[in-house]
Amino acid sequence: MARILSGVQPSGEVHLGNYLGALRQWVAFQHDNDAFFCVVDLHALAQEHDTALLASRTLEAATQLLAAGLDPSACTIFAQSHVPEHPRLAWLLECTATVGELRRMTQFKDKGGESESVRVGLFTYPVLQAADILLYDAELVPVGDDQRQHLELTRDLAVRFNHHHGDTFVVPQAAVPTFAARVMDLQEPTRKMSKSVSSPLGTVLVLDRPQEIDRKIRKAVTDTETSVRYDPEKKPGVSNLLELLAASTGGDPAVLADDYTSYGPLKADVAEAVIALLQPVQERYQELKAQPDYVAKVLADGAAKAHTVAAVTLDRAMRAMGLLPPR
Ligand code: AQP
Numbered sequence: 001m002a003r004i005l006s007g008v009q010p011s012g013e014v015h016l017g018n019y020l021g022a023l024r025q026w027v028a029f030q031h032d033n034d035a036f037f038c039v040v041d042l043h044a045l046a047q048e049h050d051t052a053l054l055a056s057r058t059l060e061a062a063t064q065l066l067a068a069g070l071d072p073s074a075c076t077i078f079a080q081s082h083v084p085e086h087p088r089l090a091w092l093l094e095c096t097a098t099v100g101e102l103r104r105m106t107q108f109k110d111k112g113g114e115s116e117s118v119r120v121g122l123f124t125y126p127v128l129q130a131a132d133i134l135l136y137d138a139e140l141v142p143v144g145d146d147q148r149q150h151l152e153l154t155r156d157l158a159v160r161f162n163h164h165h166g167d168t169f170v171v172p173q174a175a176v177p178t179f180a181a182r183v184m185d186l187q188e189p190t191r192k193m194s195k196s197v198s199s200p201l202g203t204v205l206v207l208d209r210p211q212e213i214d215r216k217i218r219k220a221v222t223d224t225e226t227s228v229r230y231d232p233e234k235k236p237g238v239s240n241l242l243e244l245l246a247a248s249t250g251g252d253p254a255v256l257a258d259d260y261t262s263y264g265p266l267k268a269d270v271a272e273a274v275i276a277l278l279q280p281v282q283e284r285y286q287e288l289k290a291q292p293d294y295v296a297k298v299l300a301d302g303a304a305k306a307h308t309v310a311a312v313t314l315d316r317a318m319r320a321m322g323l324l325p326p327r
Helices: 016-029 051-068 085-094 099-103 106-110 120-134 145-165 210-218 236-249 253-259 263-288 292-320
Strands: 003-008 034-039 076-079 140-142 173-175
Touching (some): 016 034, 016 140, 016 236, 016 263, 034 051, 034 292, 051 076, 051 263, 051 292, 085 120, 085 292, 099 106, 106 120, 106 145, 145 173, 145 292, 236 253, 236 263
Parallel strands (some): 003 034, 003 140, 034 076, 140 173
């Protein structure tokens, strides 16, 4: 049994990229591992957010994790802000991380890292993410491809801390799916599908109605050629569709491409496969959305369990850094 930790931001609605890159792996991992999954609401503060919506979005994200198939009797599900050890360990790690290594984070650069008015939280949030992971002694972190660099930073921080202060943290590894690890925006296929940036027509939401999914996929931007080929560099739109098909039905995108001679039938099959993939999630969601108290209870129980694990690691890290233990 490996210890697992991963999270999703309540920064908008859960989309197909989150589902294929992360959530589906989480569901697969939960039964044979000791898995912790959190709605990382503190991360959502690092960018412009709607104060009136954050709490309901956090509950909504948790509902969608359950709808995706997470089972609270098999794994621990909690909200990051309910476990105070996260920002406390983040501070200790911030005192070991350097400005240079945080400046190299491509997500920070992409989100306006050069600007004077960019928030300090956006700069340091990869360190909070490292704390999220290291608190649980996680060996594996199932994430999409966009998180690889942050995972590398987490590993670097853990190795450095262990070197300077003695063995304290488990050094984690990323688990990234083979296909659909970076689902691209359907309208701008050189940009990843994301909650906070993507275009409405370019993002398939997990809860989109079948007609809406069909419409978005049929309108997906491809290219001016007609041949169906898997070539993410030269044909990003078509390759994205092939990856969606491969991830939804099994198979290899380069091999699946041989079944098509034009884009129309490919789009029709992708739409059908994605609709079928999301149907059970949508059905479970309909049952769960009427039970907000149940979801809140799952989060409360999850936070209590997460706290017992996180408190031990934080105490170890504080002592290792030489802080006076409280009586
Ligand atoms: N497009 C994607 N393809 C595959 N995996 C993805 N993930 C995110 N986008 C894709 C994975 O989903 C998990 C949760 O990540 P997140 O909550 O940070 O997702 P987001 O949609 O990217 O949210 P934001 O608010 O737009 O955040 P930014 O832009 O900061 O990433 C992660 O495992 C992620 O890899």
